[in-house]
Amino acid sequence: MKNLIVGCGISGASLARLLAEHGEQVIIIDSKNHIAGNIYDYYDSGICVHKYGTHIFHTANKTVWDFISRFCQWYPYQHKVRGLIDGQIVPIPFNLNTLHAVFPDSLANKIEQKLLDNFGLNTKVPILELRKKDDPDLQFLAQYVYDKIFLEYTLKQWGQTPDEIDPAVSGRVPVYVSRDDRYFQDKYQGIPIGGYTAMVKNMLNHENITVRLNTPFDAGMEYDRLFWTGSIDEFFGYKYGALPYRSERFEFITFPFERFQDVAVVNYPCNYDFTRIGEYKHFLNDQSGNTIVSYEYPEPFQDGKNDRFYPIANPQNAELYSKYLGMANELNNVYFLGRLGDYKYYDMDKAVARSFDVFNSLKK
Numbered sequence: 314m315k316n317l318i319v320g321c322g323i324s325g326a327s328l329a330r331l332l333a334e335h336g337e338q339v340i341i342i343d344s345k346n347h348i349a350g351n352i353y354d355y356y357d358s359g360i361c362v363h364k365y366g367t368h369i370f371h372t373a374n375k376t377v378w379d380f381i382s383r384f385c386q387w388y389p390y391q392h393k394v395r396g397l398i399d400g401q402i403v404p405i406p407f408n409l410n411t412l413h414a415v416f417p418d419s420l421a422n423k424i425e426q427k428l429l430d431n432f433g434l435n436t437k438v439p440i441l442e443l444r445k446k447d448d449p450d451l452q453f454l455a456q457y458v459y460d461k462i463f464l465e466y467t468l469k470q471w472g473q474t475p476d477e478i479d480p481a482v483s484g485r486v487p488v489y490v491s492r493d494d495r496y497f498q499d500k501y502q503g504i505p506i507g508g509y510t511a512m513v514k515n516m517l518n519h520e521n522i523t524v525r526l527n528t529p530f531d532a533g534m535e536y537d538r539l540f541w542t543g544s545i546d547e548f549f550g551y552k553y554g555a556l557p558y559r560s561e562r563f564e565f566i567t568f569p570f571e572r573f574q575d576v577a578v579v580n581y582p583c584n585y586d587f588t589r590i591g592e593y594k595h596f597l598n599d600q601s602g603n604t605i606v607s608y609e610y611p612e613p614f615q616d617g618k619n620d621r622f623y624p625i626a627n628p629q630n631a632e633l634y635s636k637y638l639g640m641a642n643e644l645n646n647v648y649f650l651g652r653l654g655d656y657k658y659y660d661m662d663k664a665v666a667r668s669f670d671v672f673n674s675l676k677k
């Protein structure tokens with residue numbers, strides 16, 4: 314059976330490996346000149362730089378963790394994000410430490426008690442949920458967090474307000490009733506030692522897998538089964554119109570000193586036109602006299618100008634996607650997966666889990 318996988322990112326590479334270990338021959342192609350898709354990284358000044366922005370692997374899914382762990386060793390990195398709020402660098406998501414950093418003790422203590430009474434310790438409360446609480450102090454807090462953390466960041470990131478975007482998107486960064494400063498609480502977290510590109514290279518290093526870079530898909534290619542991790546609208550020639558995406562422009566700067574900021578990512582919700590600054594040496598504790606940072610400027614995806622990063626979840630786009638899904642369901646030897654193939658805001662672990670699902674569905 315000739316298996317052709319289009320796209321060499323984490324979705325395509327995971328599926329390639331699963332098929333190859335099942336004894337299948339796989340050809341995996343990518344139009345770019347590198348493997349690993351948007352998790353591609355490279356070394357510069359002894360620092361592992363994520364070309365398409367900071368990526369942190371985190372999962373509660375042991376199957377996914379065990380699978381990826383076969384292709385890398387993990388640096389036990391725990392992600393912490395800070396944000397510039399009213400001139401102070403404070404923990405993001407907004408948690409009990411943030412509460413005490415931005416408010417005077419009397420107010421912070423009162424609000425802390427109400428959060429504990431209403432939600433309990435170590436609970437995550439989506440900001441849009443907190444706003445619904447019928448309590449003046451909690452409403453005050455909700456409005457503060459909305460204004461200082463979500464509103465302008467989300468306008469920059471999505472060109473829409475938090476009320477307009479899918480609640481699942483802002484729900485990714487809830488108010489966290491906890492002293493835990495980490496961005497993720499998943500049991501398994503880390504950065505592959507040597508980087509993501511090396512990890513994907515190991516995944517693809519199998520006698521049944523052939524990798525072809527600089528190779529866009531063309532309809533004349535031969536296959537028995539096609540696995541498409543590109544955007545689903547592109548596969549169907551944009552018949553119903555293009556699915557919109559957000560993209561990013563990264564401005565990379567190398568500074569001739571050791572440290573730019575205390576943590577890997579600092580968000581700037583209310584200031585500047587960029588959303589955040591990533592400093593790459595934090596991820597693997599890379600030692601260098603220089604440091605490399607990226608300023609992240611969101612922008613709309615435009616074909617030929619930039620890359621697709623984020624599907625935009627709203628009812629109109631869901632309807633457009635469902636039309637393409639209808640066409641996809643008519644085909645019996647073409648499978649769609651990945652952030653672009655499924656038009657879903659997958660984290661890396663969810664993309665791998667989806668590749669497992671596709672693979673398992675083939676076995677049935």
Ligand code: UDP
Binds near residue numbers: 396405464471485486
């Ligand atoms: N968000 C925000 N302010 C922040 C962090 C996140 O408004 O300081 C919102 C914003 O809409 C963002 C979403 O929450 O797009 C999800 O953030 P996350 O950090 O998960 O985004 P990613 O790292 O995937 O870009």
